[in-house]
Amino acid sequence: MTPLANFLGLLVAIVSNLLMLPQIYRIYKDKAAKDVSRGMILIYIITQSLWIMYSLAASDYYLYVSSIVAIIIAISLGVFYWWYEIHQGGLFHCKRCGYTGTLAPGMTTCGCDDQRGK
Numbered sequence: 760m761t762p763l764a765n766f767l768g769l770l771v772a773i774v775s776n777l778l779m780l781p782q783i784y785r786i787y788k789d790k791a792a793k794d795v796s797r798g799m800i801l802i803y804i805i806t807q808s809l810w811i812m813y814s815l816a817a818s819d820y821y822l823y824v825s826s827i828v829a830i831i832i833a834i835s836l837g838v839f840y841w842w843y844e845i846h847q848g849g850l851f852h853c854k855r856c857g858y859t860g861t862l863a864p865g866m867t868t869c870g871c872d873d874q875r876g877k
């Protein structure tokens with residue numbers, strides 16, 4: 760491989776793995792994953808599994824490392840989805856006031872932050 764190909768391989772391995780991090784952060788922040796597609800997570804995990812197999816068959820080091828990191832992120836996304844949407848039944852849990860239940864449409868918190876200042 761040329762130095763340019765090596766550099767681009769490394770760059771794409773790093774950048775492509777950032778793809779799902781904002782989604783994981785959003786689920787964590789909202790304590791909900793109801794707007795995340797279950798099918799997308801499943802296909803993402805399958806895709807990364809196939810990339811690992813391909814990279815091993817093709818002896819592609821960058822792709823292999825990238826795919827290992829990506830499948831860890833993909834499985835993390837699945838675990839976060841499972842925790843908030845299946846295990847907790849999609850309920851919101853407020854760490855501040857202890858409220859557990861559903862939120863009004865469009866709300867991302869229970870509103871105890873807003874009420875405290877009034």
Ligand SMILES: [Zn+2]
Pocket residue numbers: 853854855856857858869870871872
């Ligand atoms: Zn609250």
